[in-house]
Amino acid sequence: MLNQKKFVVTPKTESSVTVTVRIEKESHDRLxxxxxxxxxxxxxxxxxxxxxxxxxxxxxxxxxE
Structure with missing residues (x-):
């Protein structure tokens, strides 16, 4: 029991979000x-x-003002 290892899982924190946007074709091409x-x-x-x-x-x- 001395060398018992644990596999610890913690809640995932989101540092980003998913969004959908429309951009102009010219901007897309340049990107x-x-x-x-x-x-x-x-x-x-x-x-x-x-x-x-x-x-x-x-x-x-x-x-x-």
Whole structure:
């Protein structure tokens, strides 16, 4: 009983979600070209682009102060 090993399973935590979006054909074509050139996955490039856009976004609600 001294060397009894345990196989411990913990609940999986989701760090991502699945979404479906429609993009313009030109954007898709440019993305696919970058996928081929970079060797990175479509998913990785889309995530990087979204993160960059959100981190650098300036929202203008159209209301004047």
């Amino acid at each position: 696919e070209e970058l996928v081929l050139k970079s060797g990175r996955s479509r998913n990785e490039l889309i995530n990087k682009a979204i993160k960059f856009a959100l981190d650098n976004l300036e929202f203008d609600d159209g209301k004047e």
